[in-house]
Structures are given as structure tokens and as C-alpha cells.
Amino acid sequence: MGSNQNKASKQWIPYIWPWTNPQGTGYHSVRQWVLSRKFSLLYLLIVWYILATLGFAPRRNCDEGTWQMMLQCEWMMWMGQFKTDFWHFMATGLTTAWFHNDFVHILFVTLFGFMFPVQSFESQHGTKATMFIYFFTYLLIGLFFGGLFNILQIFWPDTHFVSYGFARAWMGGSVGIFALIGGLSYFSPKKWFLFSLVFVFEVFNHFVLGNNIHISFIHVMSTGFGWLQCWIWNRFILMNQESIAPISSSN
Numbered sequence: 001m002g003s004n005q006n007k008a009s010k011q012w013i014p015y016i017w018p019w020t021n022p023q024g025t026g027y028h029s030v031r032q033w034v035l036s037r038k039f040s041l042l043y044l045l046i047v048w049y050i051l052a053t054l055g056f057a058p059r060r061n062c063d064e065g066t067w068q069m070m071l072q073c074e075w076m077m078w079m080g081q082f083k084t085d086f087w088h089f090m091a092t093g094l095t096t097a098w099f100h101n102d103f104v105h106i107l108f109v110t111l112f113g114f115m116f117p118v119q120s121f122e123s124q125h126g127t128k129a130t131m132f133i134y135f136f137t138y139l140l141i142g143l144f145f146g147g148l149f150n151i152l153q154i155f156w157p158d159t160h161f162v163s164y165g166f167a168r169a170w171m172g173g174s175v176g177i178f179a180l181i182g183g184l185s186y187f188s189p190k191k192w193f194l195f196s197l198v199f200v201f202e203v204f205n206h207f208v209l210g211n212n213i214h215i216s217f218i219h220v221m222s223t224g225f226g227w228l229q230c231w232i233w234n235r236f237i238l239m240n241q242e243s244i245a246p247i248s249s250s251n
Contacts, residue, residue, distance in 0.1 A: 082146030182226030
């Protein structure tokens with residue numbers, strides 16, 4: 001678990017500023033700062049490079065696009081592939097996080113996601129734990145929603161909820177972001193507080209801003225998966241293997 005010197009661990013929302021360490025002070029060198037946030041910085045460099053070279057990814061109609069669009073389509077998550085090409089579908093769980101479909105999308109991921117919860121989690125709990133939770137949650141979400149939509153298609157194929165799930169590609173960095181928000185929620189002294197803020201935000205996101213219910217559903221589930229992974233690791237794995245370092249120890 002986190003050190004007593006970790007000031008962020010005592011906060012209801014355990015975020016820290018991108019330029020500070022978990023103790024609330026600055027780093028002694030740029031190298032030390034970079035090493036504390038290796039994944040956060042590398043991810044942002046890669047996704048913005050992809051945007052500059054390949055452009056925005058399409059949500060649908062891949063056959064009519066450029067080779068850049070078709071390349072991204074190949075490695076984004078499509079619910080229909082859960083049944084037709086399962087292993088490729090699961091592989092896209094590790095690749096679809098790198099593609100974004102418009103400027104608002106990537107700006108949200110950069111500012112709301114990596115500038116706050118992702119780098120906060122990485123600096124407090126280490127790069128390995130951050131990357132594991134981030135990408136493993138995509139596999140969990142893929143299994144859950146891929147199975148769910150394909151089952152729903154058998155019984156209610158003509159409903160908008162089901163048809164929309166199959167009609168577009170699912171991409172972007174938000175699944176991993178919300179998973180790490182869930183992880184931070186677990187380490188908060190009020191474990192319910194940050195999770196409840198996510199739920200309220202998604203209710204507002206859907207009913208006020210008008211964003212589709214699928215994304216809100218996925219975000220809330222991702223938060224739950226992130227919380228659950230931290231709970232399992234700290235309550236069960238560490239209990240049986242005392243030699244394993246806690247998830248909150250640095251790399």
C-alpha cells in the first residue's frame with residue numbers, strides 16, 4: 001500500500017500535479033520526472049504522432065477511406081469480429097487505444113485523462129501497474145461487451161442499442177483512463193467518492209450533453225474494472241504472496 005508520506009493517498013481525489021511527486025514536492029531533475037511518468041509521456045507522444053501521420057480514425061465506412069483510414073480500421077475494435085475473428089478482436093484490445101476519431105476526442109484524452117488521473121496513478125503506483133491496468137481493462141471490456149452485444153443480437157437484433165454497437169468502431173484512450181480513475185478511487189480514503197463522481201459525470205454526459213449511452217456504459221464499467229483489479233491485487237494476491245511488492249510501490 002502507499003507510504004504514509006504520500007500526501008495524495010490521503011485525499012478523496014488522489015490526483016497530483018504533473019510536475020510534482022507523490023510527496024507534493026518537485027523533482028530534482030528532468031530525468032527523474034520523465035522516469036516517474038514513462039508510460040504517460042510515451043503514450044501522448046505516440047498518439048499525437050499517429051494523428052500527425054495517419055489523421056483521425058473513422059467510426060465507420062472504412063472501405064471508402066484512404067489507406068491511412070483503412071490501416072486504423074484494421075486495428076480498431078469492432079463488435080462483429082468477436083464472433084467472426086475472435087483472436088483478432090482480442091488483439092485490437094491492445095491497439096484500439098492508440099486511435100482517436102476527432103480533435104475533441106484526443107483533447108479529452110490528453111487533458112482530462114493523461115494530465116490528471118493517468119500520470120497521477122503512474123507516479124504513485126508505478127509504470128508496470130499503470131500499463132497492466134490500462135491495457136488489461138481493454139481486454140476485459142472487449143470480452144464483456146463483445147459477448148454482451150453478440151448475445152443481444154440474437155434476441156433483439158433490430159434495437160438501436162444493439163445495431164449501433166455493431167455499426168461503428170470503438171477506439172480511444174478513455175477505457176484505460178477510467179480504469180485508472182477506478183484504481184485511484186480504490187486507494188482513496190473514501191473509496192466510493194471518486195467512483196460516484198464518474199457515475200454523476202456520465203449521467204450528465206448522456207442526459208444533458210447528449211452523448212450516446214454506449215460510451216457512458218463503457219466508461220462506468222471500465223472504472224469498476226480498474227477498482228476491482230486493485231482490490232484483487234491488494235486483498236488476495238498480496239495476502240497469499242507476501243514477497244510480492246504492493247501495487248502502489250514504485251518501479
